[in-house]
Amino acid sequence: MHFRYDPDAWRPEIPGAPSRQQASTGKLEPGDLVVFQRKPYRVVEVRERAHANWPDVYRDAWVKQGMPDADTWYCRPRVVVLRSEEDPTAKTLNLQGPNDHYWHTLPEHYPICRLCKEIPPCAHVHNERIMDRATEKMAEDMAILPGSCHACKEPITKRQKSFTFPGANLIRPDLGDASAVFHTRSKCFDAIKAYDRRWGKAEEGRTQFFYCEGTQTQHHDDSLECSNPACTAVGDREDLVEHKLWVRHHPRMREAKGCWCLAGVLF
């Protein structure tokens, strides 16, 4: 699984506290302070849900994962009872969520906005920041010159390797079709992968250039083979395509024993 840092995601800003104070549902204790919908709540209790009462989405996910022990399954549904810290007389909230959900936790001394009663940054401040970032990003994108790398914005020299995506340009539509070009060097490669994901979703039936659903095998002689006949890891892209699964055949790997690449190798 890939976790990407999302600069637009909301996180509480508590002076003097570490920037990321979080706990999974399974780690919450009665009395803990958590954030729910940007407001502070006190954990009253965390309960298990009887297996028979699991909602379908959980049951389906559990079956998909091969039905591990339901009582200890990391993603099982839990009931979290919360009491508003700012209005303790209000009715408690009974929430249901996965055991592995992460909550922002708060220290006893937390700031709160006098007007919106929210943990800072309150919604309007946070939204303004997102807008500012989007404006800034747009100004940066508009500075890309035709034929320049859409990641580092530098011109692409004849000696540098690059990749041009076909179809509409998703960053600068005004530059025309087949104009989104990137260096393939490591500095610009994260941007290629991000664009590739967008490109794949932009039209029905597209196959990404830099991601393959197959299993790639690296044989003992370093040649590569993929289980997917439509694999895009060919030619210049052979080393650049990320695979869902990757295995390397090595004499120490017993399962690879029958492969041609290890014929004659002693186990």
Ligand SMILES: [Zn+2]
């Ligand atoms: Zn506010």
Ligand SMILES: [Zn+2]
């Ligand atoms: Zn570049």
Ligand SMILES: [Zn+2]
């Ligand atoms: Zn092999």
Ligand SMILES: [Zn+2]
């Ligand atoms: Zn492949």
